[in-house]
Amino acid sequence: MEVFEAILSRIEVREYSGESVPDDVKLKILEAARMSPTGLNLQHWRFILVEDKDSIRRLAELSTTGKWVAGADFAIIVLTDPKYPFHLIDAGRAIQNMQLTAWSMGVGSCIYTGVREREMKKEYRIPEDLTIAAVVGFGYPKRKIKGLKNRRRLSEVAFSERFGEKLRLI
Numbered sequence: 001m002e003v004f005e006a007i008l009s010r011i012e013v014r015e016y017s018g019e020s021v022p023d024d025v026k027l028k029i030l031e032a033a034r035m036s037p038t039g040l041n042l043q044h045w046r047f048i049l050v051e052d053k054d055s056i057r058r059l060a061e062l063s064t065t066g067k068w069v070a071g072a073d074f075a076i077i078v079l080t081d082p083k084y085p086f087h088l089i090d091a092g093r094a095i096q097n098m099q100l101t102a103w104s105m106g107v108g109s110c111i112y113t114g115v116r117e118r119e120m121k122k123e124y125r126i127p128e129d130l131t132i133a134a135v136v137g138f139g140y141p142k143r144k145i146k147g148l149k150n151r152r153r154l155s156e157v158a159f160s161e162r163f164g165e166k167l168r169l170i
Contacts, residue, residue, distance in 0.1 A: 001104040010099060011149060013108025014068040016139030021073045025105050026051075029138065030076070032101035036094040039086035045094055045133075048077040048124055059135060062120045066112030072137030077120075079130040091133035098136060108141040 001009075026049065033047055050056055051074045059077075060070035069075055078095060080087035099109045111134045120132060160168040 003100065006100045006103050010103040011145060012110040013141045014110045015142040016071050016073060016108065017142050019140045021107055021138060021140065025107060026074060029098045029102050032097040033094040036097045038090040039084060042084065044081040044084060044087065045090055046079040046130060050075045050077060058123060062116045062123065063112055063114055064116065065114030066135060066137065069112065069135060069137040073139035075135055075137045077124060077135050078133045079126060080133045081129065082131045088133055095134060095136055102138055106140060107138050108145070109136055109138045111136045
């Protein structure tokens with residue numbers, strides 16, 4: 001799948017088939033995160049691969065917005081160093097790389113940021129100087145994905161030279 005096709009068709013997937021994702025696919029997803037850019041090339045992010053079904057259920061219990069992750073085949077906890085003002089942008093770039101890589105191989109995903117941080121840090125032995133930027137759940141989609149997105153027209157969100165000026169390209 002070409003990158004632009006993946007961008008056009010990828011949607012958030014919260015229901016998974018139960019089929020196991022092979023280790024080589026998981027490794028590519030983690031490599032995509034590792035290869036993502038970071039501010040000043042600090043590479044301050046860290047990633048925890050959660051595969052054990054009990055650990056995944058615990059992720060759901062410690063979530064305020066991602067209970068659905070209990071059905072994922074695996075999840076990745078994305079950690080960043082909040083002392084850098086760009087830490088959440090770096091997390092987003094790594095997450096986008098992971099999600100597009102997964103999608104290109106037929107694996108769906110979704111993120112959540114609502115966590116009970118203190119408990120989650122204790123459960124997963126996360127150092128105090130790192131923050132939980134997001135959790136990403138992955139798995140093969142339960143249903144066939146049509147890839148149709150409800151998006152505003154480009155002319156509503158992109159402008160030429162100044163806000164509100166009609167986009168020259170269309």
